[in-house]
Amino acid sequence: MPVRTYLEAITDALREEMNRDERIFIMGEDVCAYGGSYAVTGRLCDEFGSERVRDTPIAEGGIAGVATGAAMGGMRPVCEIMTINFALLAMDAIINHAAKVHYMFGGKVKAPVIFRTAGGAGAQLGATHAQNFEVYFAHVPGLKVLTPAFPADAKGLMKMSLRQDDPILFIESTGLYRTRGEVPEGDFTTPIGSARVARPGKDITLISYSRMVLVAMQAAEQLAKMGVEAEVVDLRSLRPWDAETIIESIKKTNRGVIIEEDWQSYGVGAEIAATVMREAFDYLDGPIERVGLAEVPLPYARDLEQAAMPKPQDVINKLREMRVIR
Amino acid sequence: MPVRTYLEAITDALREEMNRDERIFIMGEDVCAYGGSYAVTGRLCDEFGSERVRDTPIAEGGIAGVATGAAMGGMRPVCEIMTINFALLAMDAIINHAAKVHYMFGGKVKAPVIFRTAGGAGAQLGATHAQNFEVYFAHVPGLKVLTPAFPADAKGLMKMSLRQDDPILFIESTGLYRTRGEVPEGDFTTPIGSARVARPGKDITLISYSRMVLVAMQAAEQLAKMGVEAEVVDLRSLRPWDAETIIESIKKTNRGVIIEEDWQSYGVGAEIAATVMREAFDYLDGPIERVGLAEVPLPYARDLEQAAMPKPQDVINKLREMRVIR
Amino acid sequence: MAAATEIHTLSKAKLRDMLRQMMLIREFEDKTAEWYARGRIAGFVHLYNGQEANAVGIAAALEPGDVLMSHYRDHGHAIAKGADVKAAMAELFGKSTGLVHGKGGSMHFFDYDNGYWGGYAIVAGQIPLAVGVSFAFQQRKEGHVVAVIMGDAATANGYFHESLNIAKLWNCPCIFIVENNQYGMGTAVKTHSAVQDISAKAAAYDIPAVRVDGMDVMAVYEAMKQAVEYSRSGQGPTFVETVTYRYRGHSMADPVRYREKEEEEQWRHRDPIALFRQRLIEEGVISERTARKMEDDVRREIEEAVRFAEASAAPPLSALYQDVYVDQPEMPNAAILTKDGWTK
Amino acid sequence: MAAATEIHTLSKAKLRDMLRQMMLIREFEDKTAEWYARGRIAGFVHLYNGQEANAVGIAAALEPGDVLMSHYRDHGHAIAKGADVKAAMAELFGKSTGLVHGKGGSMHFFDYDNGYWGGYAIVAGQIPLAVGVSFAFQQRKEGHVVAVIMGDAATANGYFHESLNIAKLWNCPCIFIVENNQYGMGTAVKTHSAVQDISAKAAAYDIPAVRVDGMDVMAVYEAMKQAVEYSRSGQGPTFVETVTYRYRGHSMADPVRYREKEEEEQWRHRDPIALFRQRLIEEGVISERTARKMEDDVRREIEEAVRFAEASAAPPLSALYQDVYVDQPEMPNAAILTKDGWTK
């Protein structure tokens, strides 16, 4: 299979779908002339031109609303919100409008709009530029929320998104763009709402999504050297999300740890932990544990930021605390 | 003790503190000339005038930002966001600014701003006007989030809020404004971050906050008639929140149910359940259960809306399912 | 303010129909108030009395295929654009025969086929949506325009600024209409806007703007007609401010403590329906008798609508979980998450 | 655009200091680029080269006690307002001696005592904050004003609209300054704004506005001086647009594929430092020798700042949990929630 970066996989998916469906267009801040702030759309600008890859003013609320309206009017907008930090300015457009129109208007209209955005910490960007707000969207009926960790899933989920009719938050990670992975050739899609066992194991289940899956994988490798076979489950979708795959894993391993790049309190892991503990209560040898970000606005200084972030070593430490390893 | 409505209790707290501290002022949409959309501030407008109870344009983002700036400049703004549905337009101002400035600027400035707002469903207001987003704010380090259920706590927490220096989300409930309760006379405050046992019991712990505490209390009354003594814990604060009081209760009852007016997925109850199950794992006879809102945008039609909302009967049904009662 | 215009640019039938529509809207609102008081209509209800000339003048200037979008004060807008008053009343009663099957209520009328694409309850939220729809029409080369109505107070919101700028940059066929009824809830224009002439705001986006008498249906119509032509011809967005007044409180819950009775009286002297009725009679378009008959017909039509609404069935409980998604997700964990959830 | 002004309204010492500040900022930026390339400075870094006349002209018109706020392109703003270059450089190096103890980095300079109240990295987010601070000053009758700087592209944001409207309604002593450097990232003014004259936007709020040459420090100073006087006198907010250019990419990551080299060259011919240096020499304020000495001094000062930054200690890990709250909540569950949490 060809190897592509996560970034290229998304560009490829967009290109293929834009060629297939002329209603699809891209809009967002600096997607075209600048080349895309993370360079996902620059090549598409060159290929499709500035009408189909449209630069917008810096107006996240307005552009999210315009994109939603364009979807209602029969187009298939892919609206880039440069990073998820700025999505706070588009919450109303997404949650009070995109997520609502289909239901609130009795099914008479639909809004097939994709909001592409990226989260992630670790580049010393400080308190307002390194956040992860996917949990806000995962909370909302009417939205679907996708968080691929690997190039193949990024491509497959993007293509799937452009072939269905609901508003979607497609949440990338700035820390993943340059990572590589095999991507199947030809036309394929990845189903929405299904998790994937990224690494099989039997001793402990590590549950994660987006970039933290790679952290879980690294932890699993280290654990293997200690004789512990960790199973890594990649959620891929947060809404809907696939509890069954996790529960199946827990039935085997009897212990689980969630790894998330976001603050733990009221984060994604809370829902996963609460649901899995409920459903697999009798299979668990101990509670589902969580490894997350320090509960602080992220600082600039490198050592401080690094100390705040979840790392493979934190997973190992957690397993020690759980006495899975000594 | 004198009996006051929830609404009066808040008005009283604001009045007393405004008399105490001239830096305190109120700003928000229709707080003055109109009288306050839920009439909390109208009397204060008459008493203190339109300079200290200031009508603003309909610009939630802007006013939340202006309030934050006024706090940085030495005032003590109480900024009313008419309902929490509109707070989606102020997320950036609150989360990227109010919650950040103290930390991000190395402690050199503070932003003691109170955002008063109200959540709540049940009045047939439809999908965009009956939501509960407190979980969004509870997720954020740097914010404190208060959700009183009773007049006394509403007053005590508001007074406390105006005597500390951090940004606060003070989240009221439209369904509570007309409820009555005893309020201590004289000057008193309620501590931030402490739950309260609203009704003692020994057989099951019902955990809730804001209006759902009343639903829990009603369920507890019905349960008492069935011979089940439910202990009701009122969280009062969501950030920080008081796990200990709940855990103490669980140690006694060995089972717990969370009742929330919000969508269950990725909601407040998920964090409570995940943490309590972790900390009280060995004391639990079964998982912490949750009763929440149907996972749909709320519909207008009365029967549909009522069907979507958590009611005492849903708590009873949940306990049946749990075999706490038959 | 542009001067009132000749009526003879329009056919008698059309003029008569415009008057009838204004009467129909007024009657609809009065009956809505009545049934709200009786507890059969609930939620937030914002009546349109006094502003009828706007909806009717605006809709009259639009063609089939054109779309109108607006806010929560939407009864008049939907009816003027052709929505069936029976379905509209049934929506208020929360019935399955309602415009949106009882899901939306007063603030969320919607009629796809007649081109009324929604009442939105978040102030100013409809503005970027409308720009988006108009952009879609432009891209799809359909020749349709979008008219979007907002209140005076909505123009202070960031959405207004962001949307008008984008509409101009992208040359969208979008007509922005401000029904300036002097207040946003209890907040007077002077308290919410740094400029008192709302149409002056359009200059910041280089959008041609006009301010007209919103109590004169012909003035609204003429302004709209020009705006629609301009926008349809590919020259970009336009802006129309109508100066008008709402007779009733902001919503049914409004104690109206912020304005004087005299002010209300003054405006009622320029009642848009009475003015237009008189004018049509004076100019010989209709007789006094026809006018009375129209009033009777309208009354009957709304009575009928109420009967229809009352007689209709409430939506089945199963509707609660319908239309959350177009493509209902396959939920591997459906059984788990959703004891009371999505898949019910 | 207002014409360039006489320099003799200012003392020689002040003129000399203004030139020195511009040189200092330029040198600071060049060294920042160097140390960024060496990997000792990280995060998003937005340099100010080419725009120095703005910060210096603006700050020169402010009095002690007045506050300046701006965005992420903030090095020049903070330095002009008096921030210590040692502490500024230490901030970039992420050291505990930094302006904000290494918590903020390049985008978040802050100097309370000198009245530089922050670089904010959310485009336009600083605008309502500044209005709020100016409102507080008005209420507290302190006689201070707030100047807030934004980019051209920030004026398309809803915050801009909402904030200017409120500032005018509340008569706030706030000076809105747009450094129009022709682009927001790679988006040219013509792509992000429906009007090409940004100062025209102020009319929508009835705020007096002026557009000046942002490469001429005296022009900026004079415009600011008038604006500050007006706002301080209680007449309300003012608006100043400066027409300028950034020589470098938007940030260190910018490939600059959106503009031509010739355009850059043209602007560099009107370099604000070279122009002012020459003018001061021509008008006899300084000699060529003094100018060279100033350049040398500035170089040494920044070298010193780098040495200071390098030698300073990184913040202790305990700083991670400091200053999340002013009043650290008493957490009954502290032990639970915060294995790696708040109370550490």
Ligand SMILES: Cc1ncc(C[n+]2csc(CCOP(=O)(O)OP(=O)(O)O)c2C)c(N)n1
């Ligand atoms: C974002 C938002 N903020 C506040 C409200 C509450 N609200 C509903 S209507 C209204 C006044 C709007 O006034 P205007 O735009 O003039 O329209 P009118 O009601 O006068 O037709 C307000 C404040 C809301 N619905 N949405």
Ligand SMILES: Cc1ncc(C[n+]2csc(CCOP(=O)(O)OP(=O)(O)O)c2C)c(N)n1
């Ligand atoms: C709300 C928000 N959206 C997007 C960004 C990313 N971004 C940072 S600076 C910038 C361009 C701003 O341009 P302008 O306002 O002209 O200021 P300049 O950088 O030219 O000084 C963008 C899009 C951001 N920081 N915040």
Ligand SMILES: [Mg+2]
């Ligand atoms: Mg109005």
Ligand SMILES: [Mg+2]
């Ligand atoms: Mg710029």
